[in-house]
Amino acid sequence: MDNLADTLRQFQSGTLGQAEMFARVDRLLASTPESVSNLLKTLNDAHRRAPLPAEVYGEVERRIAQAIEARQRQRVGDEETYVQTKPLQPPTQPAGIAGPPGAAVERMKGVGDTLNGRFVLEECVGFGGMGTVYKALDLRKLEASDRHPYIAIKVLNVQFQGHPKSLIALQREARKAQTLAHPNIVAVYDFDRDGPMVYITMEYLQxxxxxxxxxxxxxxxxxxxxxxxxxxxxxxxxxxxxxxxxxxxxxxxxxxxxxxxxxxxxxxxxxxx
The missing domain is CATH 1.10.510.10 (Transferase(Phosphotransferase) domain 1)
Known part of the structure; x- marks a missing residue:
């Protein structure tokens, strides 16, 4: 029986075309519903071994995310937005944020990387339709001996980061959330970007x-x-x-x-x- 790792390996070696690769991914998602979230880890492991084209990575990630969302909707009546996953490491700069012709494509950051020289992404704690949520260490808070140096960072998923208005949309989300300062509402701090990665910083909840x-x-x-x-x-x-x-x-x-x-x-x- 095909598995995702073998499917991606065959695609990367050129023995499997893109259309057939996507068809196999769809079959895997349909036939392995109980372990579908594990496919995110397989995707990222395959990308670390041999980088996938940005558009291919984004499309496979999108299909897996849709399968996860559909499964959760079926199980709990559309109650679940986020599911626990292993660290996600999106691959490359998406379309719409490309640099000058011939410029090197910027690698998307993931667990173990640092955003803007300040936020160390330590763990992926959630995955939703539009964004991935990380637990991050705020180096400024650590430097100031803050007793609570961790924050949560919501990063737009690959398929949304290339949209020309992604920064505007996230800024509006941050502005709305900042207006709602209440003990029973998660605190949102700010929004920013690091290269192609657009993100919001917020209170980390255990x-x-x-x-x-x-x-x-x-x-x-x-x-x-x-x-x-x-x-x-x-x-x-x-x-x-x-x-x-x-x-x-x-x-x-x-x-x-x-x-x-x-x-x-x-x-x-x-x-x-």
Missing amino acids: GKSLSQMLRAPDFHVLPFDEAMKIVSGMGRALAYAHERGFVHCDFKPANVILTETGGVKVIDFGIAR
């Missing part, structure tokens, strides 16, 4: 999403007081946003984080209106 808790095999009905604490936290976050003219257009358990310290945080106001 915990799990409400959807992960509800889907856990050992989950049982919550006591009334515990349930009301979560509901009240969500309600306060939404009421605060509504008072300022914002409606969260993707509110669901996956966008509610239950922190290890007992807090409730609503995330992903990126498509708020």
Whole structure:
């Protein structure tokens, strides 16, 4: 039976055409639904061994992401936006941000790399339709002996980074989120870019999403007081946003984080209106 590593290896060696390679990828996604998220790691491992063309990497990544999203939608009624993955390392500069003719293509950064000489990407903690979320060490905070030197960084996925208005869209998301300074809403700090990589920096949350808790095999009905604490936290976050003219257009358990310290945080106001 074909696997993704062999399929990519045959494509890179020239024994498999691009159209057939994509067809095999689609067959693999359809036949291995329970391990589809592991294909992201396989894709990145293959790219590290032999770099794939940017458009090929982006298309394979897009198809895997769509399969993950479809699987989550089927399992939990469209509750899950992000899934845990191994470190993602997008390959090369996408179309739309290319340099002068003949210039070397800039490698996309991933786990182990540093953005703008400040943010060290240590771990991929989430993957969604438009962005990948990393845990990052802020070297400035570390230098200042900050007790909490970690932040979260949301980086636009390869297929969106080439869009000429990607920076504008992310800036608007950051501006909206910065307006919503509330204990029950994730804090967003700023937006920036490093070469082709467009990203937002935000508060790093240790915990799990409400959807992960509800889907856990050992989950049982919550006591009334515990349930009301979560509901009240969500309600306060939404009421605060509504008072300022914002409606969260993707509110669901996956966008509610239950922190290890007992807090409730609503995330992903990126498509708020």
